[in-house]
Amino acid sequence: MVTQIVMDHTGYSRHEYDVDDIEALTEAERRFRKLTSEGFTAAVRTAAGESWRVFAFDPTAKETLFFRRLVGG
Amino acid sequence: MLLFSRRAAQGSRRRALRELYHSFVSENSPEAKGRALLLQWLTPAQRRQFEEQGYFDVVGCATRRPYRVQYGSVANVQEIDFEGQSGGVLCVAPEGYLVPGDVMLAQKIALETDELATLAVANRVAPVGRRRGSGGVGGPDSLSPAAAGINDQNTHGVLRFVPDRDFRNSSVVGALKDDQDQVADRRTGLPVEQARVAGPAGTNRDLKRRVTMLRDQTTRSKLAARQPNGRNPDRLTLHFLPLENLQPVLIAATAVLDLIALRPAWGMVK
Numbered sequence: 001m002v003t004q005i006v007m008d009h010t011g012y013s014r015h016e017y018d019v020d021d022i023e024a025l026t027e028a029e030r031r032f033r034k035l036t037s038e039g040f041t042a043a044v045r046t047a048a049g050e051s052w053r054v055f056a057f058d059p060t061a062k063e064t065l066f067f068r069r070l071v072g073g
Numbered sequence: 074m075l076l077f078s079r080r081a082a083q084g085s086r087r088r089a090l091r092e093l094y095h096s097f098v099s100e101n102s103p104e105a106k107g108r109a110l111l112l113q114w115l116t117p118a119q120r121r122q123f124e125e126q127g128y129f130d131v132v133g134c135a136t137r138r139p140y141r142v143q144y145g146s147v148a149n150v151q152e153i154d155f156e157g158q159s160g161g162v163l164c165v166a167p168e169g170y171l172v173p174g175d176v177m178l179a180q181k182i183a184l185e186t187d188e189l190a191t192l193a194v195a196n197r198v199a200p201v202g203r204r205r206g207s208g209g210v211g212g213p214d215s216l217s218p219a220a221a222g223i224n225d226q227n228t229h230g231v232l233r234f235v236p237d238r239d240f241r242n243s244s245v246v247g248a249l250k251d252d253q254d255q256v257a258d259r260r261t262g263l264p265v266e267q268a269r270v271a272g273p274a275g276t277n278r279d280l281k282r283r284v285t286m287l288r289d290q291t292t293r294s295k296l297a298a299r300q301p302n303g304r305n306p307d308r309l310t311l312h313f314l315p316l317e318n319l320q321p322v323l324i325a326a327t328a329v330l331d332l333i334a335l336r337p338a339w340g341m342v343k
Contacts, residue, residue: 007167007175011106039168043182049116053186065114067171067179072196073147073164 002059004028006035007067019059032057032064040066107174114178131181133188140184146176148198150184165195 004015015031017024036042036055044061045051054064099105112120119129128143130153140163143149152160167179183191 005110007107007110007171007179009103009170009172011103011172011175012110041179041182043186045114049114049119051114051182051185053182065178065182067175067182068167068169070165070179070183070191070194071168072194073166 002028002061003063004031005063005065006040007065025059028059029057035066039069041069042066103172104174107172107176107178109174111174111178115181119181129181131184133184134186135188138188142177142180144173144177146171146173149173149177150180150195162198163192163195164198165191 001016002019004017006013006015015028017028019025032042042054043051043065044054044058045063045065051065054061058064100109112123115123115129119131123129123144128141130139130141132139138155139153141151141153141159143151146166148162148164150163150165152163154160165180165183166176171179180191
């Protein structure tokens, strides 16, 4: 199972999908493109907790996190 | 007896349900979810530090500079220099409303993956001082509430702190007064220099008199400058006029006195 996590006012929303399910995979890719085009930052992490940004959809990434662009407070 | 045991069973069932409800709410509240997500994404060292201290350190990917992310969502990122001393505070967060755990996670990822872009959008809050007794970088107390408060770009009401009540006796205020005196001396010269400007002085008494005279002149010119026409309505201006300007007035006054003195003689003539 692969997960996309989108930060929101409820903490976060999870979207899980199976990489073997073509339809779910297409939906996940569409969600990735939509969010990044809206200015969300996408990041993935290793098991050790190191994270890095991604700019293209990676179907094998176990967990992808999305958060809105940063602004000065 | 049977009735009593039935009531006790109902009470314990109700208590268990209440505890279940509270644990469900506390685990599924936005804050709890954000915190859980943050803990999942922290490195083991950061997680340990966060659980023990309430903050975690991240290292900027470009400058390798450490930052301390405190629990919170406003002005909670503290710059730390390479010697471990705290620097300014960064105010940067994702758009929209997010719970503190989410904000902290976004800050961590941003600093670790795109530090320069994060610094470009962040507002910096300069710390002014430190709480008494706190040395170096500590926990949430390391940034004093008396610290702080001036943002070089924006002004945040939440960051305006009231200074200590005994600030009038503080060394900071003393230093400020010294600075002000130095600035005043730079403008007008030192008192001894002022006296030298006034002319050669024989004795200390002469010197003091000249300094007093200069001070009075300065006061008078300040008072005159307050009035748009350069005149002070409270003191009518005779003593501002130099002696040579007063001469016609004195002559006229003397003539009037002479006339009064001659008046009986006029009567005799008549």
